[in-house]
Amino acid sequence: MNGNKQSDIKIGNQVSIVQKHHQRTEQLTKGIVEKILTKSDYHPHGIKVRLKSGLVGRVKSIQKNDNKET
Numbered sequence: 001m002n003g004n005k006q007s008d009i010k011i012g013n014q015v016s017i018v019q020k021h022h023q024r025t026e027q028l029t030k031g032i033v034e035k036i037l038t039k040s041d042y043h044p045h046g047i048k049v050r051l052k053s054g055l056v057g058r059v060k061s062i063q064k065n066d067n068k069e070t
Helices: none
Strands: 014-018 028-036 048-051 056-062
Touching: 014 048, 028 056
Parallel strands: none
Antiparallel strands: 014 028, 014 056, 028 048, 048 056
């Protein structure tokens, strides 16, 4: 599932993001969503989030996981 719609992303989801300085290479970073930063419900390049690690980036994919951290 891609990360263009905010309604698909929940706090605690495991996601892959691309950080701003990695946009050209599309290098992905995995982590757990701590906060959703994009205000609109849709963004063509991905919803911007902050991971629990503190990294910020746009969601490129959402992993399916049943044990979500809170």
